[in-house]
Amino acid sequence: MTAGAGVVLRRERLHSSLGSPAMGSINFLNEVMGRFPDALSFAPGAPHISFFDQIDVPRHIDRYLRHLTEDRGLKPDQAERLLYQYGPSRGLIGDLVAGALRTDQGIDVPPESVVITVGCQEAMLLALRALAAGPTDLVAVVNPCFVGLSGAAGLLGVDLVPVDDTDDGIDFAQLDDVCRAAREAGRRIRALYVAPDFSNPSGGFLGLADRHRLLDVAAREDFLLLEDNAYAFTARQPGALPPLKALPGGERVVHLGTFAKVCMPGARVGYVVADQRVQDASGRTGLLADELATLKSMVTVNTSPIAQAVVGGILLEHRGSLASVVSAKAALYQRNLRLLLDALESALGPGTGAPAGVSWNRPRGGFFVRVRLPVPADERLLERSAREFGVLWTPMSHFYLGSGGDYQLRLACSYLDPDAIKEGVARLARFLHAVCPS
Amino acid sequence: MTAGAGVVLRRERLHSSLGSPAMGSINFLNEVMGRFPDALSFAPGAPHISFFDQIDVPRHIDRYLRHLTEDRGLKPDQAERLLYQYGPSRGLIGDLVAGALRTDQGIDVPPESVVITVGCQEAMLLALRALAAGPTDLVAVVNPCFVGLSGAAGLLGVDLVPVDDTDDGIDFAQLDDVCRAAREAGRRIRALYVAPDFSNPSGGFLGLADRHRLLDVAAREDFLLLEDNAYAFTARQPGALPPLKALPGGERVVHLGTFAKVCMPGARVGYVVADQRVQDASGRTGLLADELATLKSMVTVNTSPIAQAVVGGILLEHRGSLASVVSAKAALYQRNLRLLLDALESALGPGTGAPAGVSWNRPRGGFFVRVRLPVPADERLLERSAREFGVLWTPMSHFYLGSGGDYQLRLACSYLDPDAIKEGVARLARFLHAVCPS
Secondary structure (H helix, E strand, O other): OEOOOOOEEEHHHOOHHHHOHHHHHHHHHHHHHHHOOOOEEOOOOOOOHHHHHHOOHHHHHHHHHHHHHHHOOOOHHHHHHHHHOOOOOOOOOHHHHHHHHHHHHOOOOOHHHEEEEOHHHHHHHHHHHHHOOOOOEEEEEEEOOOHHHHHHHHHHOOOEEEEEEEOOEEOHHHHHHHHHHHHHOOOEEEEEEEOOEOOOOOOOEOOHHHHHHHHHHHHHHOOEEEEEOOOHHHOOOOOOOOOHHHOOOHHHEEEEEEOOOOOOHHHOOEEEEOOOEEEOOOOOEEEHHHHHHHHHOOOOOOOOHHHHHHHHHHHHHOOOOOHHHHHHHHHHHHHHHHHHHHHHHHHHOOOOOOOOOOEEOOOOOOOEEEEEOOOOOOHHHHHHHHHHHOEEOEEHHHHOOOOOOOOEEEEEOOOOOHHHHHHHHHHHHHHHHHHOOO | OEOOOOOEEEHHHOOHHHHOHHHHHHHHHHHHHHHOOOOEEOOOOOOOHHHHHHOOHHHHHHHHHHHHHHHOOOOHHHHHHHHHOOOOOOOOOHHHHHHHHHHHHOOOOOHHHEEEEOHHHHHHHHHHHHHOOOOOEEEEEEEOOOHHHHHHHHHHOOEEEEEEEEOOEEOHHHHHHHHHHHHHOOOEEEEEEEOOEOOOOOOOEOOHHHHHHHHHHHHHHOOEEEEEOOOHHHOOOOOOOOOHHHOOOHHHEEEEEEOOOOOOHHHOOEEEEOOOEEEOOOOOEEEHHHHHHHHHOOOOOOOOHHHHHHHHHHHHHOOOOOHHHHHHHHHHHHHHHHHHHHHHHHHHOOOOOOOOOOEEOOOOOOOEEEEEOOOOOOHHHHHHHHHHHOEEOEEHHHHOOOOOOOOEEEEEOOOOOHHHHHHHHHHHHHHHHHHOOO
């Protein structure tokens, strides 16, 4: 740090999480998207804009205010004050969220076990912070892993340990090894982060037997499960599975969710369900949710009550259940996923003369498909894909802890329209023909 | 952690920041307030509700949307999408905030040096995280210190070192000692946190000479200043001093602010100004704000664009300057402070027969007054004050790093009406007569 024309700080003297490869890669991706604005992009996992037409912020807020006066007996000025003043760190709409979780997902928890957060991102940060208490604590993650989770862990200095996913679940043998290795090193797995319903980035999915098995391992090894539920609503019906939190043994599950996809990202409202009991040295017990709310008071104080009112109003307009909202959205995302998989099949499937070594998984929900290539899907290849072929994607290596994923890319199809998906896959096919050895 | 009726976690196995005395004390204070709802409370530093009448969320959002279409050329659906979709981590209204900082506070920085945060709390967390990079790094704080700062540091594992305040500034001799001791221990002060205009909790204020002196020390010792500006708007006019950021040498200042007090807490919109340059190993430079935005993407992703639109709309309705909004609010807080100080003088000042050893400071702005007692102002005394005398306050020891402040309490007068202030002081006087040795 020296004076001169101004203050100049050395990057390597700032926190190490800023120098992580994932952060650098994300910046690179944003930069490429900025330089090639006309490229068709399979990169952002953003919700489809068609649903924004249904949003009416003043109406949603009014509906929530009416709930406060009519159902909860507040005077109109008291109700407004609740929206404008500071509020409880745990949030205002925990009761409505608990109700929706019960109706829509079979998760039966008391409202006081819900903490309303600034998106799922803050929920992850709080759960990691509470549980990873010291240098011997570890958090296991299914690898590849959502960058929001690994980023929050890096910011907090929480050590992660990877457990590979497989195309049909988790590598349970490796999970056993990881637990054993931790014990032998005098360390302890405190929690495992998993998105059982269509993970970001790989579209991974846990079958029912594997859900039970994972809950058994958690009980045997005495760790909690951090269940990320962000994409579960996109599951094909019938056939959707209950979340881990709703299964026997679910008391070991801290359930993380968001209204970003089912309502809108712009409200920045998520939640964490933590009904585990916490006992202090004097024997008094409270809920883990209480501890997370305390931590939240040191991160964001509370989630904007105005934003909570928007989401609360939407929940109330649908009589406390988002099932009807979600089914229309799930149908669109299912359609997009089918279009993407069909287009890949037509362009690059068997009998198309596609380059050898190109393959992909076939998720039954979510926003993402993983494609494997015979060449490294690195930043240089992405730049060429953008410049010469007008199509963007995300290198899967961004999502791997340490090394891995070098020959894979992620396609997101959530925010695209059908024509864009088809044209994007056509460009992707031309690109792959050009860069893969024939 | 054992099974049984459910999962029970041991508190001491959760993160240590949850076991800090400050967290325990705050929980105790909330509990006391809940148990004695009829007590007059000098505890919460909340804004006065009278200004909430001026809030009209739909109108503010409309105004911001109109700005996007009329001034920035977006189509209406593009403008709405900006509010509902994910957005940039640095936020949407950095330009408006930079404009207001220039007009209202003489802080001249480019919009790209502003990151919009979820209140000042997140701004503090991000600044601490970026700068306190490793185990040898320290952050100095003027002690007593806002619990939001010490809480965020505890959550991040950032080591703080106290520098005592004095009734008219900072103990500069101690600051020199602290810097020397750090060097000798092979450590380094990376930043000093200070609220030059009416600190929470003690109403501390830095005169102009001390502001210059502090900037000189920062330059000489090569650390940054984290300037908390939350209460500066309450300064008596004329006579308000420029913020550190607007003074020569201000390039060493990371400026932290919030719209909680000048607009409303419920929007949860704050900001951090970080125009320092950051150079990486390859010589490329960016702004510290860029790094803070990257960290923010791992904490809350982005601040709710809807909440930003509310604040942006208010700024636009006042042509980009909050001076007129602020002057009415400042007048009310000045009135409250004067009423509180006058009532203390009448009830406990010289010639009133008040107990010896009761004294207080006389801040010229802010929300808080510090009272010194001849007896420990601990939790037991607070409970008695609430139960027998119907008046609540905050033990000042909550705000001290380590030990200190045992014989002090904090009075907040911001949200009270005149009659409540007078009645509260009358109760406080009766309480002090009862508990202090005569």
